[in-house]
Amino acid sequence: MERFDVIIVGAGLAGLAAAYTLAGEGVEVVVLERGDYPGAKNVSGGRLYLNPVRDLFPGLWDEAPLERAIVREGATLMARNRSFTFHYTGGELRNGKPQSCSILRSKFDRWFSGRAEERGAMILAKTLVTDLVRENGKVCGVVAGGDELRADVVIACDGVLSLLPEKAGLRAPGLSRDYAVGIKEVIRLEPGVISDRFTVGDGEGAAHLFAGDITRGLFGGGFLYTNRDSLSLGLVVSIGDMAKEAAAGDAPALFDAFKARPEVEPLIRGGQTVEYGAHVIPEGGYRALSGLCGDGLLVAGDSAGFALNLGFTVRGMEYALASGYYAAKTVIAARKAGRFDATVLAAYRQSLEESFVLKDFRTFKDTPRVLANPHLFGHYPELIGNLLRDLYTVPAGPKSPVFTTLRRHLTLSELWTMLLDAKEVAKI
Amino acid sequence: MSDLKTRLGLNVFKPLPAPHIRIRPGMERDPRLRAAVRACPAGLYEEGADGVFTLTIDGCLECGTCRIACGTEVLEWGYPEGGAGVQFRFG
Numbered sequence: 001m002e003r004f005d006v007i008i009v010g011a012g013l014a015g016l017a018a019a020y021t022l023a024g025e026g027v028e029v030v031v032l033e034r035g036d037y038p039g040a041k042n043v044s045g046g047r048l049y050l051n052p053v054r055d056l057f058p059g060l061w062d063e064a065p066l067e068r069a070i071v072r073e074g075a076t077l078m079a080r081n082r083s084f085t086f087h088y089t090g091g092e093l094r095n096g097k098p099q100s101c102s103i104l105r106s107k108f109d110r111w112f113s114g115r116a117e118e119r120g121a122m123i124l125a126k127t128l129v130t131d132l133v134r135e136n137g138k139v140c141g142v143v144a145g146g147d148e149l150r151a152d153v154v155i156a157c158d159g160v161l162s163l164l165p166e167k168a169g170l171r172a173p174g175l176s177r178d179y180a181v182g183i184k185e186v187i188r189l190e191p192g193v194i195s196d197r198f199t200v201g202d203g204e205g206a207a208h209l210f211a212g213d214i215t216r217g218l219f220g221g222g223f224l225y226t227n228r229d230s231l232s233l234g235l236v237v238s239i240g241d242m243a244k245e246a247a248a249g250d251a252p253a254l255f256d257a258f259k260a261r262p263e264v265e266p267l268i269r270g271g272q273t274v275e276y277g278a279h280v281i282p283e284g285g286y287r288a289l290s291g292l293c294g295d296g297l298l299v300a301g302d303s304a305g306f307a308l309n310l311g312f313t314v315r316g317m318e319y320a321l322a323s324g325y326y327a328a329k330t331v332i333a334a335r336k337a338g339r340f341d342a343t344v345l346a347a348y349r350q351s352l353e354e355s356f357v358l359k360d361f362r363t364f365k366d367t368p369r370v371l372a373n374p375h376l377f378g379h380y381p382e383l384i385g386n387l388l389r390d391l392y393t394v395p396a397g398p399k400s401p402v403f404t405t406l407r408r409h410l411t412l413s414e415l416w417t418m419l420l421d422a423k424e425v426a427k428i
Numbered sequence: 429m430s431d432l433k434t435r436l437g438l439n440v441f442k443p444l445p446a447p448h449i450r451i452r453p454g455m456e457r458d459p460r461l462r463a464a465v466r467a468c469p470a471g472l473y474e475e476g477a478d479g480v481f482t483l484t485i486d487g488c489l490e491c492g493t494c495r496i497a498c499g500t501e502v503l504e505w506g507y508p509e510g511g512a513g514v515q516f517r518f519g
Contacts, residue, residue: 034507034508034509034510034511035510035511035515035516036442036511036515037515039516039519040514040515040516040519041490041513041514041515041516042516042519043491043516043519044519104518104519105516105518105519106516106517106518106519107518107519108519109519125510125511126510126511127510128507128508128509128510130506144510145509145510159492160492161492161495161496163507173495173499173500174496175496176463176496176497179493179496181467181469181491181493183469185435186518230518237467239463239467239493239496239497242463242466242467242497243462243463243466243467243497246462246466248466249466250465250466250467250468250471251466251467251468251469251493252432252469252470252471255469256431273435273438274438274517274518275438275439275516275517275518275519276435276436276438276439276489277439277489277514277516277518277519278469278470278489278491278493279491280491280492280493280496
């Protein structure tokens with residue numbers, strides 16, 4: 001039976017951040033990863049916001065395989081037969097250190113695990129953890145490939161399904177309304193074509209979000225991120241909504257219809273799909289977080305539920321990196337105390353409360369409920385689309401005054417609905 | 429659907445020694461499985477004319493959507509053993 005100071009389950013961003021931090025302090029740590037290599041099972045939309053995590057890993061970013069620095073934001077509100085798009089760019093995005101970068105997880109995670117290994121972490125790939133080992137109620141190891149591995153503490157970074165925290169009794173199985181499924185294609189395209197098409201410079205990139213009819217009124221939306229020589233095109237739909245609403249069709253068909261939209265097709269034209277991936281995304285926010293620690297156990301990343309969708313930003317990777325970092329720091333302090341029970345490990349929650357991680361989750365605790373308003377995915381895109389149609393249309397005969405056009409769409413009952421929805425949106 | 433199979437064929441899959449997800453015996457007609465038919469990104473669930481649901485495991489992206497959509501009363505759900513199944517090159 002092998003023994004380590006710390007066992008980390010899962011070589012995603014949370015697990016690797018924890019391993020990197022622990023190994024940097026000379027802690028004997030092993031990461032157990034079920035994929036062929038770190039990153040082999042990992043899929044993200046692909047945008048990492050660097051500001052919140054830059055200083056947690058000094059010196060890591062200069063050599064990191066980041067794809068493109070995002071200097072152009074875009075969003076498209078899709079009605080059935082029309083759409084409204086805006087773009088934003090600003091000096092703060094173009095100058096200085098990048099705020100966010102596109103990444104491809106299989107490349108990034110493999111590289112990051114190499115940095116953790118250089119510091120002395122052991123990475124065991126092709127190793128599936130099937131259970132926790134407990135003694136007197138305290139987690140003291142894992143079962144992997146039929147063997148027991150022991151450690152003072154286990155950090156569960158086992159991904160969104162959170163199977164180990166479920167086994168440890170830290171959470172119930174996830175409810176479908178708290179999760180969405182993301183489908184994504186990686187589409188290869190010449191770097192120069194990407195820069196020209198998205199009007200960005202060398203090494204610069206664009207991010208674009210889509211919402212509305214593409215999810216047939218269900219919670220969700222689309223995304224497009226530019227990588228160095230590929231695009232990440234994806235569609236996210238609530239699993240709870242899909243389970244309820246038969247009319248929306250199946251998820252792969254929604255994705256195909258999204259790809260074929262006249263707003264999307266020209267963006268990916270000439271590209272060659274090289275991978276088709278999918279991943280489940282936590283969407284429940286603060287309310288749906290898992291228990292974060294038990295005796296001998298910490299939970300980080302997606303496994304804890306650390307992803308936050310605010311509509312205009314969709315974030316998970318920074319929370320994974322930061323939670324892995326704070327889990328590691330908690331373990332380092334616990335080693336000094338020589339104790340790994342839940343009382344000592346509760347310092348993890350405290351450090352997350354003091355960091356941007358749980359501060360964000362508290363600030364935006366009502367957001368998932370507000371964004372679940374179906375008006376946002378059907379009614380408003382149609383309303384805005386129809387209003388713009390009438391403003392832009394020049395009929396054969398005389399054109400109505402602009403005020404008449406506005407009043408036709410923005411009726412009193414419409415304005416009343418908007419006011420009620422705006423009161424909710426104000427909670428974001 | 430055949431186009432979906434072609435796209436799944438772009439991915440690297442290593443052989444699965446045994447199916448890691450199964451419809452539990454006796455649950456083949458459970459209506460909760462309809463959610464997986466709709467939500468599975470790889471289109472691996474089908475409902476036959478006789479109302480019997482089937483799952484083909486080849487092409488599974490291991491995303492977990494079906495576990496969340498249907499629950500573990502209906503599905504016996506696990507990850508494949510280490511080194512098996514889908515291996516993303518881009519992710």
